[in-house]
Amino acid sequence: MTDPIRHTSTDDETKNKKRKRKRGKKPSEESEPRNPYQAQQNEEEEKGEGDDNNKKEKKTKILKGKEEANEENKEEEAEGVEEENKRKKNVKRGGGSGIMSTDSFDSLNLSANTFRAIQELNFQYLTEIQARAIPSLLIGKDVLGAARTGSGKTLAFLIPAVELLYHIKFTPRNGTGVVVICPTRELAIQTYAVAKNLLKYHSHTVELVIGGAARRGEAERLVKGVNLLVATPGRLLDHLQNTKGFIYKNLKCLIIDEADRIMEANFEEEMKQIIKLLPKKRQTALFSATQTTKVQDLVRLSLKEYHLIDVDGGRTKVTNEGLKQGYFIVPSEERFILLYSFLVKTRSKKVMVFFSSCNSVKFHSDLLRYINVDCFDIHGKQKQQKRTKTFFDFCKAEKGILLCTDVAARGLDIPAVDVIVQFDPPDDPKEYIHRVGRTARGEGGKGKAFLFLIPEEMQFIRYLTAEKVPVEEQQINKNKLKNVQSQLEKMVEGNYYLRQAAKEAYKSYLLAYNSHSMKDIFNVHRLDLQAVAASFCFCSPPKVNLNLNSSASKFRKKMRIGGSRNGFSESNPYGMQKGRDEIRQFVRH
Ligand SMILES: Nc1ncnc2c1ncn2[C@@H]1O[C@H](COP(=O)(O)OP(=O)(O)OP(=O)(O)O)[C@@H](O)[C@H]1O
Secondary structure, three states: OOOOOOOOOOOOOOOOOOOOOOOOOOOOOOOOOOOOOHHHOOHHHHHHHHHHHHHHHHHHHHHHHHHHHOHHHHHHHHHHHHHHHHHHHHHHOOOOOOOEEEEEHHHHOOOHHHHHHHHHOOOOEEEHHHHHHHHHHHOOOEEEEEOOOOOOHHHHHHHHHHHHHHHOOOOHHHOOOEEEEOOOHHHHHHHHHHHHHHOOOOOOOEEEEOOOOOHHHHHHHHHHOOOEEEEOHHHHHHHHHHOOOOOOOOOOEEEEOOHHHHOOHHHHHHHHHHHHHOOOOOEEEEEEOOOOHHHHHHHHHHOOOEEEEEOOOOOOOOOOOOEEEEEEEOOHHHHHHHHHHHHHHOOOOEEEEEOOOHHHHHHHHHHHHHOOOOOEEEOOOOOHHHHHHHHHHHHHOOOEEEEEOHHHOOOOOOOOOOEEEEOOOOOOHHHHHHHHOOOOOOOOOOEEEEEEEOHHHOOHHHHHHHOOOOOEEOOOOHHHOOOOHHHHHHHHHHOHHHHHHHHHHHHHHHHHHHOOOOOOOOOHHHOOHHHHHHHOOOOOOOOOOOOHHHHHHHHHHHHHHOOOOOOOOOOOOOOOOOOOOOOOOOOOO
């Protein structure tokens, strides 16, 4: 069969657009809280410090000489210093719009081995969250850390974790001293890679335990002694309960990344059990870009006296400076056509497209490939090996399209993503923030994000605005939309596999819609099924067994028990959160 809407790739761009992250520019002149472990540092470090001191002494002499020669400039300099101090005051405590602080890594007095690993990353200055969280964690405080996406939270908790292991001289015989819990396997893989890098010059052991991986190999490594363990909740609990010889009684520090996500319904129970099993006498750190009341539950459950570090409190917007955000109001039947036209236009870019279900990712990736739009796809129904390979391949790619579910919404630090498309809307504004946070990361990062909404969903913008997310409507140039609907319909009709995939995707779209947490906006009963079917390339709605009414009535019943029909109010702008009986995140329909 010939492809009716094949497009050529002869105009493939050759631009090499590797972007380097900008770094902080000015060194700090303020003295830093001293690392309490400093006195214990070993000979190797002392030698390093000795060299440093010599250099510092030399530098001071040169500066002194210069000062004497420039007596007359002193006044000007003093003014300059005052200006600089004012500027620093702003930047240091979040007054600036960037993410960097003026503190450098050498001000932290880290062990030579950690410092060397950081130097190799070419990082010189701390980000704001690092400048504020690391000193507190180094002195053993519990921390609840909030800072926008892409602002360096990973190092903010991993550096103190590594320093802790170093200073208490943990060896494999001591078992696990630090556990880091991440909500998704890919995020755990990424965090493990950063931890491994930081530990490069240390002798401590680091391991990863995640669902979908070979459990036995993990167990064997745990028994040998893993000092820093990165894990997803389910697999961690499994090992805590079932792996004999896994020593966790010496645990000194528990770190929970994406803390609000970790407390979503499908992890909450596991987290409670994990916390019950782990030693009570330990340090705990919770981090996320977004906080919810659920985080407060976790705080009560796991933190003692803690430092609340909210870097972005008081900002007028919660998303990154370099991020331009827009939304399209597009009728259901034109959604795929708009996406297709958009992806063809942005072929030279690195784009992530979010869907509400695994089946939808699967169908759309099959369909796009079929019409010669190459793409990656990642979702929870794939084997872990494939997921991991896709993740790394997309990380390495300079351009390309990744279709994904919210499994890729949190924490992933994929280099140089240009555009985020939310083809299906997120479950709430917080998930929106995490999705768009996959671009414009780090200091000076730039990117674009586009949200697709059907006219019935327009109210969602109100909730984004209330959460300080600046979005602007984008006009659709109808002349630029590819006129391929009838060809697509014929193509899907004529291909058994595509037709089946389309049917599954259509069904999953409706089920995901039905389980949306903001039901007053995303009401499945208001959808025009003919138009929805068209967006899945059907000329009329396919027959699928949904039983939406029964789930909807179950939902309504639950809400009545809760005492409120919709739960909307000023203080609860999303409504219906507490009583929701179906969790849409990571849907596996
Ligand atoms: N001090 C630093 N200087 C320069 N770049 C840094 C620094 N610290 C971290 N980065 C880089 O910034 C990027 C974002 O960091 P990270 O992934 O830790 O963000 P995050 O705050 O955890 O984001 P998210 O909320 O999305 O999980 C990474 O590529 C990281 O290597």
